[in-house]
Amino acid sequence: MTSQPSHKLSVAPMMDWTDRHCRSLHRTLSARALLYTEMLTTGAVLHGDRERLLAYDPGQHPVALQLGGSEPTDLAAAARIGEDYGYDEINLNVGCPSDRVQSGRFGACLMREPELVAECMAAMGAAVKVPVTVKCRIGVDDQDPEASLFTLVDLCAKAGVTTFVVHARKAWLKGLSPKENRDVPPLDYPLVWRLKRERPDLTIVINGGISSLAAAQEHLAHVDGVMLGRAAYHTPALLGEVDPLIFGEGEAVGPVEAVELYRPYIAAELARGTHLAAMTRHMLGLFHGAPGARAWRRILTVEGVKPGAGLEVIDAALAEILRAQDERRLRGLEAGEAA
Template sequence: MLKDVKFQAHRLSVAPMMDWTDRHCRVLHRTLSAHALLYTEMLTTGAILHGDRERLLAYDPAEHPVALQLGGSDAADLVAAALIGEAEGYDEINLNVGCPSDRVQSGRFGACLMREPELVAECMAAMAAAVKVPVTVKCRIGVDDQEPSDSLFRLVDLCVQAGVSSFVVHARKAWLKGLSPKENRDVPPLDYPLVYRLKRERPDLTIVINGGIASLDETLAHLEQVDGVMLGRAAYHDPAILGQVDRRVFGRGEDIDAFQAVELYRPYVMGQLAKGVHLAAMTRHMLGLFHGLPGARSWRRILTVEGVKSGAGIEVIDAALAAVSGAQDERRLRRLEAGEAA
């Protein structure tokens, strides 16, 4: 049945995650899925306009399709940053209306913008008029004492009038006072049915659901109700889950296992090492590749201990891979012996 589904990258995306989804992480994720939509970390307009633009916006061509997520609330600055992102070749410009951190709130962007839907719509209209690539919104269902069925629908409807047709909805409120950003990912209850209702009552919109989704089985269940699923921590801590995405979600391609992902990632690592990039900048994203498999602990230990050393090179990954292979061979041998004994 999936083979008949028209290919659309938003069916499965990997969430923008601060300090995690940098360019090295995204290339690793791309080795596992050719079709998932990848997102940058949230980048503030100030950082893009006044910071090290080349470092912040650099990405590998293999990452496409890849979206740039912006943080900001000044329409002129957002337009300027969006134009830069478009010129750099990003496939989508996304506005963060969901991050609950104090630093983000003090800058008047992120989840606190749920209280200013008119401002969000003004910013989205300005960006939509300025760039040719899609502009999208990633939001919460509400903040603090807001009634989600009111706050979410109002934000969406105003943004639709501004020219937006695609929304990623983290299906829980954000509590801006009293909860840390970490607690805001777990404590407020999830309300998937509200997001389903949004899609049902606004069928012409592209609605992607996010929040607490931990497996591809859950992903497929959500896809019965909405247009797409955005995976966050599940994809980062257990990236091998992405190796089944092309077949199970997009209905095209074959599964990629962790061993294949390492081999596909290897040329990129070699190229970055030659440019002076520290090995740990890349291997830190690989720690979960063999999650739940024999040798996973040795894999993590070798990458963590040896990968941070000065001059660490590809031999560290080779040693870690050998440890995993050895552990899996030993397990197979034990199973064979047990079977023969039986």
């Protein structure tokens, strides 16, 4: 196998969110965070429009492909295709609780079939040279999390898997919606910490409800890595602090700088015929809590969807941010003089 990308800080695979445009934005903020694709089913990879589904800007590395499926032969074939596209890791989804996933016999319902998961991982591992990893829950429905999590991990470890991303919640496949499954089942961080203590040779990454880099640093005292989900998407500016705070290298990247770094990518995509809104929708939270953030969101949302919208929309939105920052600085100076 090739060398494992660092899992110290990663951004979770999120359906409809972590597409190729989102990942390129996130990469402007952190050079080191490991980025994941949205989950792609084996059927989509094997029979769909691969260029549309799998192509990405080479600047996104390190980047991992997440697959959904439960047929070892199909997963092996899809993993090979992912490797051919240059992905640095292939990850199997054993955590998504959506109805579509259950009907397709993949995602969180596979927590009930750990032997099958191990068989799938063995097939994927034999098919590719890049690392294959598992993202799972601690259990589903009435399973005992200690038994379900450790059984899955141990069987997959025997199949050659060394890295596990654990969403520290059960998934309730009956009675809760996918959205409720992200919040309602209680988090059990200590169980994931214990997994690392008792399986020290494995790389254990924790996921679920982690909303700040300070919280991530606390978890890193117990596990090898932290995966951020909605916090990274809704407040992407926090990723600008990842390299110095988590990896101890590089400089922090501010949101204004990130916009400038993202401009060449946007310009290239616009030239290819990509609609501006496909990219700006991922930028709405970039100035969350900052002066001018409301105007930034309004301009991107209203103007960005118009036919022919281009970089001038981003320039107009950024001008509102800079104006609001200047006003705040001026008020601070005036207050200082008055004092």
